[in-house]
Amino acid sequence: MAKYFNNALPGSCIPEGITRKTILTLDEAKIYLSGMDTLCLGHEQTCHFAAEELGRPVEHNRLNLPKFEHGDSILVYQYRGPRLPEGVYTLPEGASFTWELYEFMYQ
DSSP: OOEEEESOOOGGGOOSSEEEEEEEOHHHHHHHHTTOSOOEESOHHHHHHHHHHHTSOOEEOOOOOOOOOTTOEEEEEEEESSOOOTTOOSOOTTOEEEEEEEEEEOO
């Protein structure tokens, strides 16, 4: 049962079976991430926003995610809004991030 943190959930990584999606609060996201020593996201700007919210460093590092297995979970820091131009570290009006937890289970 592995835990992951990313800014996207590639469809090719999702296993057959049941996927449960839960929107977490910031406090719930902090609890999920508390056992992880290193937090990495694939987009520099997203790292900035996540680190600001979490109050801890988030590294910019694109990792290849494995195909998830039964019991695995991933917390996705999902951006909602217009495309951010490079180097912009202020969210446009109406844009936000959500903490989306995906848990993978077989029937």
